[in-house]
Amino acid sequence: MRPPSIETITRWSAWLALAGLGLVALSLLIPKPIPVVAAMSLGQVLGTASLGLFVLALALDGLKKR
Amino acid sequence: MDLLRPLTAVSLGCAAISAVLLLWYLLRRPPLTAATKVSLLLGIGVLPVTAALTGNVVGYEVTKRASFCASCHTMAPHIRDAADPESASLAAFHSRNRSFGEESCYTCHRDYQLFGAVTTKLKGMRHLWAFYTSDKNPKDLHLYAPFPNGNCTWCHSTSLPGWNEEPEHTAMLEEIRSGATSCASDGCHGPVHPKEGASP
Numbered sequence: 001m002r003p004p005s006i007e008t009i010t011r012w013s014a015w016l017a018l019a020g021l022g023l024v025a026l027s028l029l030i031p032k033p034i035p036v037v038a039a040m041s042l043g044q045v046l047g048t049a050s051l052g053l054f055v056l057a058l059a060l061d062g063l064k065k066r
Numbered sequence: 067m068d069l070l071r072p073l074t075a076v077s078l079g080c081a082a083i084s085a086v087l088l089l090w091y092l093l094r095r096p097p098l099t100a101a102t103k104v105s106l107l108l109g110i111g112v113l114p115v116t117a118a119l120t121g122n123v124v125g126y127e128v129t130k131r132a133s134f135c136a137s138c139h140t141m142a143p144h145i146r147d148a149a150d151p152e153s154a155s156l157a158a159f160h161s162r163n164r165s166f167g168e169e170s171c172y173t174c175h176r177d178y179q180l181f182g183a184v185t186t187k188l189k190g191m192r193h194l195w196a197f198y199t200s201d202k203n204p205k206d207l208h209l210y211a212p213f214p215n216g217n218c219t220w221c222h223s224t225s226l227p228g229w230n231e232e233p234e235h236t237a238m239l240e241e242i243r244s245g246a247t248s249c250a251s252d253g254c255h256g257p258v259h260p261k262e263g264a265s266p
Contacts, residue, residue: 006098010106014088017110021081024121028074031128032137033194040125047114054110061098 006057006064013053020046070124077120084113129190130172132161138197140207144171147260156250156258174258178220213258215242218249 004012020043027039087109096102128134136145147153148161148170161170176186192210222229224243230236234254241247250256 007095010098011092013110014092014106017114018085018088018092021084021114021117024117025078025081027125028078028121031125031134033134033197036125036128036134037191037194040122043121044118047118050110050114054106057098058103061103 006060009053009057009060013050013057016046016050016053020044020050070127073120073124077117077124080113080117080120084109084117087113126187129187130169132168132171135171138193140197144207144259153260155260156255174217176217178216212245212248213250215245215249218255219243 023035023039023043023046027035027043087105091102091106091109132145132148135141144157147155148157150158151162153159157170157174160166160174163170166173172186176182177189179185189210219242224230224235224239230239235242238247242249248254248256250258
């Protein structure tokens with residue numbers, strides 16, 4: 001099985017960031033228990049995973065150019 | 067001025083700009099040039115981190131407000147009473163105090179200890195779990211543990227001269243300090259909330 005390309009990892013990172021941002025925005029627009037708890041838990045996980053994937057993509061891109 | 071409004075605007079603004087950058091990348095699929103990487107660094111790194119940080123502050127502050135507690139309809143009798151200018155209950159009396167303001171529920175029910183903010187939020191999660199997994203119309207609301215006198219004496223210190231002018235206070239000083247007698251008990255200052263659907 002081929003490892004995912006740098007572009008694929010970056011796109012996944014972007015989708016995860018969008019999902020996390022959606023949860024944050026929802027909690028701000030509808031400050032009720034479920035949206036707020038979701039943003040402060042799942043939203044953080046999605047955002048951290050997104051940033052991690054982006055850093056991974058940058059690192060792989062740097063290694064590829066060496 | 068309510069600090070939450072500008073923070074909310076900052077968070078939503080960062081989220082919106084970030085979303086535009088991310089959608090541009092996902093729909094146009096440009097090559098990963100230096101310019102694309104910089105825009106993605108903004109869209110995935112800088113702006114979402116700013117949105118999350120400010121969003122967390124807003125989220126945390128929102129959970130301290132009485133309007134947030136009122137989100138669960140089981141709290142409706144308490145909230146109605148607290149907002150009633152004619153009510154003589156202890157909760158309403160305290161809610162009319164400007165020092166409590168919109169955070170009157172939180173001020174009385176939070177944990178006053180090290181990491182109290184964290185333990186208070188964990189208990190709040192337990193309330194949320196109970197609300198969604200058990201009877202949503204309980205006839206008798208009750209606390210999980212007796213109301214700690216420390217939450218009252220945090221403001222009404224037992225060493226203040228005014229507090230000690232009450233003969234009942236001085237006669238029961240040790241019992242009050244140890245928690246053997248609750249400030250919120252019937253005959254003392256209870257019931258704090260209306261009896262209907264509640265206990266202190």
